Structures are given as structure tokens and as C-alpha cells.
Amino acid sequence: MQHVTSAAPATPLTGPAGRRSRLFGRRRAATVPWHVPYLLLAPAALALGAAVVFPFVYLVAISFQQFRARELIQDLPTHWVGLTNYRYILAKPEFWSVLGRTLIFAGVNVALTIAVGMGIALLLQRLGTRMRLLLSISMVLAWATPTVTATQVWQWLFDRDFGVVNWVLTSLRLGNFTQHSWLSDPTSLLGLATLIVVWGALPFVSLVLYAGLSQVPEDLYEAARVDGANAWATFRRVSLPLLAPILLVLTLLSTIWDFRVFTQIFVLQKSGGISEDTNLIGIWAYHQSFGGTPNYGRGAATAFIGVVILLMITAVLVGRMVRIGDES
Numbered sequence: 001m002q003h004v005t006s007a008a009p010a011t012p013l014t015g016p017a018g019r020r021s022r023l024f025g026r027r028r029a030a031t032v033p034w035h036v037p038y039l040l041l042a043p044a045a046l047a048l049g050a051a052v053v054f055p056f057v058y059l060v061a062i063s064f065q066q067f068r069a070r071e072l073i074q075d076l077p078t079h080w081v082g083l084t085n086y087r088y089i090l091a092k093p094e095f096w097s098v099l100g101r102t103l104i105f106a107g108v109n110v111a112l113t114i115a116v117g118m119g120i121a122l123l124l125q126r127l128g129t130r131m132r133l134l135l136s137i138s139m140v141l142a143w144a145t146p147t148v149t150a151t152q153v154w155q156w157l158f159d160r161d162f163g164v165v166n167w168v169l170t171s172l173r174l175g176n177f178t179q180h181s182w183l184s185d186p187t188s189l190l191g192l193a194t195l196i197v198v199w200g201a202l203p204f205v206s207l208v209l210y211a212g213l214s215q216v217p218e219d220l221y222e223a224a225r226v227d228g229a230n231a232w233a234t235f236r237r238v239s240l241p242l243l244a245p246i247l248l249v250l251t252l253l254s255t256i257w258d259f260r261v262f263t264q265i266f267v268l269q270k271s272g273g274i275s276e277d278t279n280l281i282g283i284w285a286y287h288q289s290f291g292g293t294p295n296y297g298r299g300a301a302t303a304f305i306g307v308v309i310l311l312m313i314t315a316v317l318v319g320r321m322v323r324i325g326d327e328s
Helices: 015-030 036-063 069-073 084-091 093-126 129-144 147-157 164-171 186-214 218-226 231-259 263-270 281-290 296-327
Strands: none
Touching: 036 296, 084 296, 093 129, 093 186, 093 231, 093 281, 093 296, 129 186, 147 186, 147 263, 186 231, 186 263, 218 231, 231 296, 263 281, 281 296
16 A cells, blocks of 8 residues: 655744744844834935925926016015916917927937837847947947037037038038038928937937847747748737837837937037027027026926926826736
8 A cells, every 4th residue: 555645834933943033033123213214215315305306396486486687686585476477488479389399309309219229229139249249339438428529529520611421412412512501490400409319319228128129038039930920020019019118118218308408409509500490498498597688487487387298298108108017
């Protein structure tokens, strides 16, 4: 007759050893006062409040005040004017033109950044180790370049008199670009700004998407190939659905970054570019605050309106992210 044996269930430790273990665990938990976690979080909370919360609250407060250069220079008290600054801003047709231009500019930049970044990520996936490392290092170096420096270099490349772009286009007989000014036309200036913005954002987006692609199980690609799917079908039905959360996060970050583009436009305008028809909302708020007749209240109101619009766009994208998370 065959006997079947089974392992006895584990029993908790008894005796002095078990009592010492339980007492030690309770003693360790009891020795941490309740306020210690809050004390550990306090430095980060104070730094965040000093760097973000206080300036934002001060911005909102200024937007409801009559705060001009006169009050600042002569140290005069500011006056509460309610919604006067907001009515002034919203009643100006120029504001709506600037807002529409900003939304279009941000949308084009986000679309180009995500599309080209995805293409580079797919290229990285297919390159060998050495070429992938070389391309990654090159992109990181480009990403580390300060924005002002990068914008100035691009401006030199497109310079009217000594720019290499005009020389190359003329040499290739694509037209007469001798002394062609790229900064005197609003469309070409914004196009150059788009090139600079997308160029600066591509390294981060490409490397993040490549990291996401590298996490897709190889079994899924093999199953798609067995089913006879081509490269496009494999990307659309295998890679893209798995990358959807990452794409939404990158779209959210790119929207925030591109909506508040300032440096690239500002440097190009100061380099001789046209400014009337190329202002974005950040540049326009700057001119309201520090222009010919400085009015810090109106500039703050413009900036706060931009923040509200950006929060609305962010809420839509975050809601979409939450829905994707629930579905998965």
C-alpha cells in the first residue's frame, strides 16, 4: 500500500524567538513618530511652494490690480480693479489672433515632434548597436544644447547674407535665394521657429519611444509575421496600441512645452525678424508687461488666461489617459 505524504502547513513561530520577532516589529513601528513623514516631505513642499505656488498666486493677484511702471518706480500702492484687465485683454482682436496663432503653432509642433520622433525610434530599433549608440549620443548632445545658443546657430544658418542654407538652395538651383530673408515673412519665421522647436524636442521623444518599443514582447512580432502581416500592419496593430499610454504622455508634455514657447520666437525677432504677426501668447504677455507702456496687471491677466487654456487642454489629455488605463 502506497502512502501519500503532504507538507504540514507552516505555523507561526512560538516561544521566545517568535515573541522577540513580534515585539521587535511592534517596537520598530512604535519608535517612528507620526510627524516624521511630514517632516521629511516638508523641504520638498517648501521648495515647491516657493518656486511654483507663491509666484502663481502673486501672478493671479496682480492680474486683478492696476499695476503699471508708475506704481513700481514711485513705489505707489496698487489699486484693485477687478476684471478690468481681463475685459481689456479679451476685447482686443489682437489677443484672439495671437491665441489662434499659438494654438496652431503648438498643434503643428506637437504633431511633427510625435511623428518624426516615432520614425527615429523605429530607426533606432532596426540599427546595430554601434550606430544606435552613436545616434543616441548625438541626440543627447543636441538636447543638452541651451535654447538660446541653438536658436542663434539656426539663425546664422538661415542668415540673409552669410547663411549656408541660402547658398545650398541656390547652388542646387531650387530658386534664387541670394540674400533671401527668412525672418521678414511671418510664415517663414514661424516655420524656422518650428524647425528649431522640433529639433530640440526630438531627442527626448525619440529615446522615450524607443524605450517603449524595446519593451514590446518579441513573441507578438513573431505572431504577426506568422499571420502574414506586413511592417505597417505590425506597427499599427502591435506596436501602436502598446505605445498608446506613452504617446499620450509625450503629447501632453509636448503640448505644454510648445504652447509656452518663448525663447525661440524672441531671439528670432530680436535678430531682425518681424514681430507684429509672429507673436505667441507668451511673447504678447511679455510685451503687455514690458512694452512701450508697461502694464503688469494686463500682462499677468494674459498669462493667467494662457494658463487656464493650457489647463483645459491638459484636463482633456489626462482624462484620455485615465480612460486608457481603465480599459487596460
